[in-house]
Amino acid sequence: MALLNKLSFHEVSFTYGAEPIVERLSFSVEQGEFVSLIGPSGVGKSTLFRLASGLVEPTAGTILLDGEQRLTRLGQVGYMPQKDLLMPWRTITENAMLPLELRSVPKGVARAKVEEQLPLFGLSGYADAYPDQLSGGMRQRVSLLRATLTGADLLLLDEPFSALDGITRMEMQEWLLTMWQELSLTIVMITHDIEEALVLSDRVILLREKPIREIVEVNPPLPRERERLARRHDPQIGAVRQEIWELLQSQKQLARVQGRFA
Structure with a gap:
């Protein structure tokens, strides 16, 4: 049975003023998935969340929720910004x-x-x-x-644990997984913590350049059926974490070279 796409971007572009942030980007998140976004600061991760939640509209392309293009996405998606704003x-x-x-x-x-x-x-x-x-x-x-x-059963979490100490952060990661399972949520989370992404997620999406034109997907080394937090101590995590780090660093080096000859 085909899985339902909870969130889909189809050839989405977004320009802020004269600056292109997203260019013809396509990707999807399946219902019930936990997906993490990783990328350098300023690449446009939060802009993707603002597009998905309807706070801004794409310059071109379409965004679908549950396979449908809505008149508005405002209020249809749960958005938790980096600061709690209580x-x-x-x-x-x-x-x-x-x-x-x-x-x-x-x-x-x-x-x-x-x-x-x-x-x-x-x-x-x-x-x-x-x-x-x-x-x-x-x-x-x-x-x-x-x-x-x-x-909404689709939640967008923008670095929800970045301000917490290490012990509290691990406790909140465990708690979040419990909520994700008990409430049958679909979660997309921005994080700068590679291990956190690998421990919690079904898929990790790397955003390496601005404007965002394509994504690089990395699958955690253990299947989603396994206890998620067991990944933290699995030796395979270290190898995949290094792979992600090298992918991000190679893009930074390329950007520096391109900047010298621009």
């Missing part, structure tokens, strides 16, 4: 309620929905707490809860 004057419940309020869900219904979900996200007992009372990991849980309450 409002300091609102409680955890009130912050998580925001996407429901934007959909005109009555406040009483929205509050009940959030409070029902708090235990699943490890936030029991924090309903009336304020963001400055939470650790970085807990704030990220609130941000992810808010993203899922858009009603």
Whole structure:
């Protein structure tokens, strides 16, 4: 049985002012996949997320959700930016309620929905707490809860753990995998951590040049049926991590040479 493409880019181009960011790019993400994007800073990773979520529209080409071209993608995709953007004057419940309020869900219904979900996200007992009372990991849980309450089962996560310490980061990686499985999500995540991408993902997509014209796919060395976090200690991870590093470095060196003769 053919798998459903949850997100598809077909010959997508995007120009910001006079600068081309994406040129005739095509790729897809299957329903239920966990895909990571890796590339140098400034290559356009976050722009792909802004295109997918409908915050900007392509200059050319089409973007499909569930195989359909929508009039708008705004609110159809859960987008979790790098910073949690929690409002300091609102409680955890009130912050998580925001996407429901934007959909005109009555406040009483929205509050009940959030409070029902708090235990699943490890936030029991924090309903009336304020963001400055939470650790970085807990704030990220609130941000992810808010993203899922858009009603979307496609989540775009922009470096969700980059500001966390190493131990908290590993704990959040494990927790995220649990949420991905229990909620039957499709996740696309931007990360600069090659090991994180290999540990969590079904596929790793490398974005090596700007404008983004093509992708390079790398498959983690262990099948998706295996326990994901077991990959962290598998010796094959080191070899694939080195392969990805060399691919990215070779592109940097090429860019330097081209810059000298431009």
